[in-house]
Each structure stands twice: as C-alpha cells, then as structure tokens.
Amino acid sequence: MFEQYNKVQKAVLETTLQIIIRKELQATSMALIAKESKVSTGSIYHYFSSKEEIINELYTAIVAYNGQFVQEGLNREGTIRERFIWGWERVIETSRQYPEGFQFIEQYSFSPYIYEEVKQKAYNGGWCAPMNKLYADAMEQGLFREMDPKLLVQMHYGSMVYMVKSYLQGNSDLTEAGIRQAIEICWQGAIRG
Amino acid sequence: MFEQYNKVQKAVLETTLQIIIRKELQATSMALIAKESKVSTGSIYHYFSSKEEIINELYTAIVAYNGQFVQEGLNREGTIRERFIWGWERVIETSRQYPEGFQFIEQYSFSPYIYEEVKQKAYNGGWCAPMNKLYADAMEQGLFREMDPKLLVQMHYGSMVYMVKSYLQGNSDLTEAGIRQAIEICWQGAIRG
DNA sequence: TCCACTAGATAGAACGTTCATTCTAGTGCA
DNA sequence: TGCACTAGAATGAACGTTCTATCTAGTGGA
Numbered sequence: 001m002f003e004q005y006n007k008v009q010k011a012v013l014e015t016t017l018q019i020i021i022r023k024e025l026q027a028t029s030m031a032l033i034a035k036e037s038k039v040s041t042g043s044i045y046h047y048f049s050s051k052e053e054i055i056n057e058l059y060t061a062i063v064a065y066n067g068q069f070v071q072e073g074l075n076r077e078g079t080i081r082e083r084f085i086w087g088w089e090r091v092i093e094t095s096r097q098y099p100e101g102f103q104f105i106e107q108y109s110f111s112p113y114i115y116e117e118v119k120q121k122a123y124n125g126g127w128c129a130p131m132n133k134l135y136a137d138a139m140e141q142g143l144f145r146e147m148d149p150k151l152l153v154q155m156h157y158g159s160m161v162y163m164v165k166s167y168l169q170g171n172s173d174l175t176e177a178g179i180r181q182a183i184e185i186c187w188q189g190a191i192r193g
Numbered sequence: 194m195f196e197q198y199n200k201v202q203k204a205v206l207e208t209t210l211q212i213i214i215r216k217e218l219q220a221t222s223m224a225l226i227a228k229e230s231k232v233s234t235g236s237i238y239h240y241f242s243s244k245e246e247i248i249n250e251l252y253t254a255i256v257a258y259n260g261q262f263v264q265e266g267l268n269r270e271g272t273i274r275e276r277f278i279w280g281w282e283r284v285i286e287t288s289r290q291y292p293e294g295f296q297f298i299e300q301y302s303f304s305p306y307i308y309e310e311v312k313q314k315a316y317n318g319g320w321c322a323p324m325n326k327l328y329a330d331a332m333e334q335g336l337f338r339e340m341d342p343k344l345l346v347q348m349h350y351g352s353m354v355y356m357v358k359s360y361l362q363g364n365s366d367l368t369e370a371g372i373r374q375a376i377e378i379c380w381q382g383a384i385r386g
Numbered sequence: 387t388c389c390a391c392t393a394g395a396t397a398g399a400a401c402g403t404t405c406a407t408t409c410t411a412g413t414g415c416a
Numbered sequence: 417t418g419c420a421c422t423a424g425a426a427t428g429a430a431c432g433t434t435c436t437a438t439c440t441a442g443t444g445g446a
Binding site (some may be wrong): 224235238243 | 404405406407408409
C-alpha cells in the first residue's frame with residue numbers, strides 16, 4: 001500500500017493508520033506514533049513537515065491504491081452488467097483486504113482535517129468518475145432508470161459501505177454469495193422496471 | 194431537540210454540536226464552547242462532569258430524538274409498503290431538518306469516544322429494531338428476498354446516508370420526488386424478482 | 387589505505403503553547 | 417445567613433514542534 005515511500009515513511013504511515021483507527025485523531029499524538037513506529041520524532045519531522053501532512057499523505061496513498069484496484073475491474077472489456085459487478089466486487093474487496101484503510105477513508109472523507117485539494121485530487125484519480133460514466137451509459141441505453149448517475153453511484157456505494165460496516169462490527173459475515181447478492185440487489189433496484 | 198435540558202445545558206449542547214461539525218473534535222476546546230455558548234467554563238463544569246460527557250450526552254439526545262421521530266412514521270397502521278415508505282421518509286426528513294445532528298451521528302457512531310454503553314442504549318431506543326422487524330415480516334410473507342433483514346436495513350440506510358451526504362456537499366438536491374425515487378429504488382431491489 | 391570532511395539521518399531533551407479541569411471569589415435569591 | 421450558580425484566573429499535564437548533539441556512510445585527496 002505504501003510502496004512508493006522509503007522505509008521510515010512507510011513505518012510512520014502504517015503505524016499512524018493503526019493508531020488512528022484504534023484511538024482517533026485526537027489521541028494519535030506524535031509521541032505515540034514515534035514510539036510505536038520506532039522512529040524518533042526528529043526523524044519523523046525530517047520526512048514530514050507536520051502531523052497534518054502525515055494524515056493527508058495517508059489519505060492520498062490509500063485512495064490512490066484503492067482507486068487503481070477498482071478501476072482495473074471496472075475498465076475491463078465486458079457488458080455493462082459484467083463491469084458493474086466487477087467494479088463493486090473490487091470496492092468490497094479493498095475494504096476486506098485493508099479494513100483500516102477503508103475505515104480511515106470513511107471517517108475522514110468528510111473531515112475538515114483533510115485538505116480540500118487532497119480530496120479533490122483523490123476524487124479525480126479514484127474510481128468515481130469511471131463508475132459515473134458506466135452508469136450514465138446504462139441510462140443512455142435505457143437499461144437503468146433515468147436519474148442523476150452520480151447520485152445512484154453514491155447510493156450504491158452507501159449500500160456497500162454499510163454492508164462492510166456491519167461485517168466489521170461483527171453483525172454479519174461477508175461471504176462471496178452475500179457480496180453477489182448485495183450487488184444483485186443494487187442492480188435490480190437500478191434497472192428500468 | 195434538547196427540550197429535556199435546562200437553558201445552560203441546552204446552550205452548551207447546541208454550541209458544541211455546531212463547533213464539532215465545523216471544526217472536529219480535537220479543535221472543539223472547552224474554552225471555545227464556553228466563549229460561543231456564552232457560558233463560563235465554571236458553569237459548564239457545574240452541569241457536565243467532563244468534555245466526554247458533553248459529547249456522549251449530545252449523541253444520546255440526538256439519537257433519541259431522531260429515533261422517536263422515525264418510529265412515529267414506521268409504526269403507523271398500514272401495509273408493509275406504506276410503512277416502508279413512511280419510515281425512510283422520516284429518516285431522510287430528520288437529516289434534512291437537523292443536518293448537523295445527522296453529520297454528528299454519522300461521524301461518531303463508529304468512534305471510540307462514544308461509550309459502548311451509550312451506543313447500545315441508543316440502538317435499543319432507536320428505529321433500527323422496528324425497521325428490522327418490518328423487513329423480517331416482509332421476508333416471511335415472501336414479499337422481500339430471503340436474507341438477513343438487519344443487513345438489508347443497513348444497506349438501505351447506507352443508500353439514504355450517501356444520498357443525504359451528496360446533498361449536504363452540494364453535489365445534488367433533495368426534492369420530494371428525488372426522495373420518493375430513492376425509496377422506490379430500495380424497494381425494487383428488495384422485493385422478490 | 388588512510389584520514390579529513392561533508393551531508394544526511396537519527397535520537398531525544400527542551401520549548402512554548404494549548405488544553406481540560408480545578409480553584410477562588412463573588413453574586414443574588416431563599 | 418446559606419446555597420446554588422457563575423465568572424474567569426490558575427494549574428499542571430500533554431501536545432506539536434524545534435533544537436542540539438551525535439551517528440553513519442560516502443567522497444576524495446595524499
């Protein structure tokens with residue numbers, strides 16, 4: 001997930017992610033990051049200009065990683081239905097493989113602590129735009145109901161997020177069949193009646 | 194929303210909600226709450242034992258208020274479809290009327306800062322249990338697909354949450370027709386094919 | 387091969403600020 | 417007078433950040 005960084009940066013980012021999920025931003029002190037990552041505060045400030053920068057870098061890296069992974073599924077050759085399924089499968093797959101990353105993005109995508117500019121860049125490099133395009137195509141072909149494609153994508157993403165949240169809280173499991181069914185539910189709701 | 198509290202408590206809770214949405218928990222200092230609510234720190238500590246208690250009280254009050262409002266729609270006499278529509282309409286209505294409350298609950302329902310006990314009590318007094326019951330009934334009657342009703346409720350709630358988030362971020366509007374359509378999409382995805 | 391020098395990396399103490407909370411003094415109603 | 421309440425200064429801990437000293441690896445002249 002943090003392959004583009006050096007050893008120290010990687011250790012700091014990984015540690016920060018673990019702590020922030022476990023304890024929140026306000027309890028994630030530089031002293032604690034230093035202690036748990038086994039990097040002194042001096043070194044941390046050698047590689048990062050501030051705590052804010054660490055958090056924003058974390059956000060950027062995770063979104064970039066997930067964005068690429070989902071797009072690989074979404075942009076394969078296939079019917080709209082196939083690409084719909086591949087795309088959402090990958091959205092869920094990232095959250096299953098890196099639950100901390102998923103939780104972090106979920107919590108901080110609406111936080112003033114993440115710079116607007118970072119959010120904007122993340123959105124543009126992410127999977128939202130191609131997914132919106134897929135939905136717009138489906139509507140143009142008369143396959144999906146007529147509505148704002150961006151809004152329907154958001155609604156479906158919300159369904160996925162809450163399914164994963166249920167799973168992460170231990171209130172449900174997340175089997176292949178369950179994922180397929182959830183995607184099917186979204187599909188069935190979206191198509192023209 | 195805070196009718197059960199006295200004037201000072203009400204001012205503190207309302208102010209805290211405004212600040213925490215605008216600036217995050219870590220930037221919501223007691224000094225700032227005191228200044229903006231025009232209540233001295235001494236008085237605040239006369240009515241609340243700590244900052245944590247203020248935040249947890251805020252959480253409790255909002256969930257209780259919303260829970261009651263939604264249940265009023267959900268528990269009216271009517272068909273499953275009607276009650277489904279009334280229930281979700283009210284979920285969206287609370288978030289439209291008190292967007293700060295909605296955002297706060299959204300952000301903090303997964304936060305370690307809110308006591309487990311408070312979350313538990315909130316869940317029990319909220320609208321989730323009756324909504325789960327409605328879905329279970331719908332499945333028993335063969336109206337909805339067979340699946341874990343709690344999970345489907347969560348998925349639908351996720352759709353609503355993300356629709357409202359889109360609206361609050363200015364990326365879409367939230368008209369009566371749009372709300373009806375969103376609820377219809379959920380319904381169509383849920384029923385037996 | 388050796389040594390002097392340099393640049394970057396690292397550690398952790400020190401700094402100044404801000405924070406949640408407590409304390410003290412005061413107010414006004416019963 | 418007694419008591420609930422209020423104001424705001426005081427307190428001490430914790431924080432993000434900076435500073436200073438030390439370490440490490442690499443370079444190049446002799």
